[in-house]
Amino acid sequence: MSNLDEVDNFTNDSAMMIAFERSLESKRPDSLFRDPLASSLAGTKGAKLSENFEAMCAVFEFPEWPEFHKQWTAVRTRFIDDRIEEHAPSFTQLVNLGAGMDTRPHRMTAYRLFTNGSYEVDMEVVQKGKVKIFSDLVSVPTAHCEVKNIDLDFLDADKSLATELGGCGFDASAPSLFISEGLIMYLGAAGKVKLLADLSAAAACGSVLVLQYMDASRSKNNGEEARANALSEEEARKELGERGWGDFKFYAYGDEALNFGRFPNEKFGPSAAFSFCVCKKTS
Template identity: 30%
Template sequence: MQEIGQTALWVAGMRALETERSNPLFRDPFARRLAGDTLVEELRRRNAGEGAMPPAIEVRTRWLDDQITLGLGRGIRQIVILAAGMDARAYRLAWPGDTRLFELDHDAVLQDKEAKLTGVAPKCERHAVSVDLADDWPAALKKSGFDPGVPTLWLIEGLLVYLTEAQVTLLMARVNALSVPESIVLIDVVGRSILDSSRVKLMHDLARQFGTDEPEVILRPIGWDPHVYTTAAIGKQLGRWPFPVAPRGTPGVPQGYLVHGVKR
C-alpha cells in the first residue's frame, strides 16, 4: 500500500484508542480491526505522557459524525467520501435505509479494508469505487451509480494537506460540477500556521503541501457558503482540548480548521 494508505491505518489506530477510552467522543468498533493490534499499541505508547499529541483526529472525527447526522436530518441521502481510507462510517453510523454511500480510494486500500471487515454488513447501500483522484474519478463515480441531480454530502477528510494548491483547485471544481444547490461539503484544513511551525517535523513529507489559514478561499469562489471553525475551539466545546484556545488568526498560534460548506 502507498504511504497515504499507511496514514489511513494510523488514523484508524487513533480512532481505536479513542473508542477504548472510558468516555470517548465516538465509538468505532471496527477501528482496531482495521489498524491492527500492533499499530494501536505502538500509538498508545507514543501518546503516553508528555508525548501525547493534540486530539485533533479525535475531535475531527466527532465533528464530522455530528455534521453528517445534521445533513441526513436535512434530507440528504447521497454521501461521497473522497480518499476513504479506513473510514468505517458505512458500518458504524445509523443511516436511514435509503442512504447511498460511495467510498473512493485506491483499489489496494479498499481491498485491504474489505478483507479486514469480512462478514460485517454496511448499514447503508455502500459502493466502493476504485480510483486515483489524479485521474477522471467523476466518470468512475457516475458509472458506479452516483446521481449528480440530487443533493450530495461530500466528506473530504485528511486529504487536502497531501495535495498541491492546483490539485485542490481541480478537486473542488470537480466536486462543484457534480453538486446541485443545497449540497454539503465537510473538509478539514491544515493551516499554514501549522505547516510553517516547528510542529511540521511531526508530519511526513507528503503531508506538507497544501495549507491555508483562510479556508473560505476554497469554497467562496465556486459558489459555496463556508462556515469555518478551529479544531481547538470545537475540541474545547467537546471538553477534550487540553490547551488554551486562542482566537482564530492569533499570531504565533498554529491552527487547524473544520469547514462546513453549502452550495448556493
C-alpha cells in the same frame, strides 16, 4: 488474519494510524464515539505510526502534549459524526472523499437516510486493503445503507470524480453530503485545487461539504512544503467561492465547537493547523 501482511504493505499508512487512534478512543469510558471495527482495521502498523507521531509535537507547536494527535483524531471524528447526524435528513446520498478505513456506514444509524447509498472514494490499493481485512473478520455489522466503493486516484488528470460517481449510480441532479477527512493535505499545491474543482463539479446546488484541512498560514513552521500541502481560510473561500460555494463556517482545533473537552485551552490557543470548513453549494 491471513491477509494482514499483504494489507500492511499498501501505501496509505495514515489510514491505519487513524484507525488505531479511533480504537483507542473507543475503549475509553468517556469515549466520543464507538468504533468496534477500528482495531481490526489498524493492521500491525497503526500503533507504531501513532507512537512515532508524538515526535511531531514541536512541529505543530504542542510541546509537552504527546497525546495531541490521538485527541485530534477523536475530536475530528466526533465533529464529522455530528455534521452527518445534522445533515443526513436533508440528503439521500453521501460522498466520502479519501474514505480510508472509515466505518461510519456500519456504526452510524443516520446512514439509513442515505437511500441512494454512501460512495466511499479512495485509491484502489486502499480499497483493496479494507476489503481484505473485512473478508477475514468473523463478524462485520451490517451497513445501514448500500456502500459503493469507488477506486480513484485524486491526482489522475484523466479521471474525474463526477464521471466515476456517475458510473456507480450516483444521482448528479440531487444535492449530496460530501465529507473530506484527512485527504487534501496529501495532494500538493495542484492536487488540492483539482480536488476542490472536481468535487464542486460533482456537487449539485444545495450540497454540503465538510472539509478537514491543515492551515499553515498562522504557524511558525510554515515552510515551502507545508504551504504547498496546506489550505488557508482565504484560499478555501476563494477556490470554493469561485465554484459556487457559500455559507462558510470555519473551525480550528481548540475552538468551542471543535474541542469536546479534549483540548488544553489553558496551555494552547486554538490551532489552525487542524481545521474544518463547512459550506453549502449555493449556485
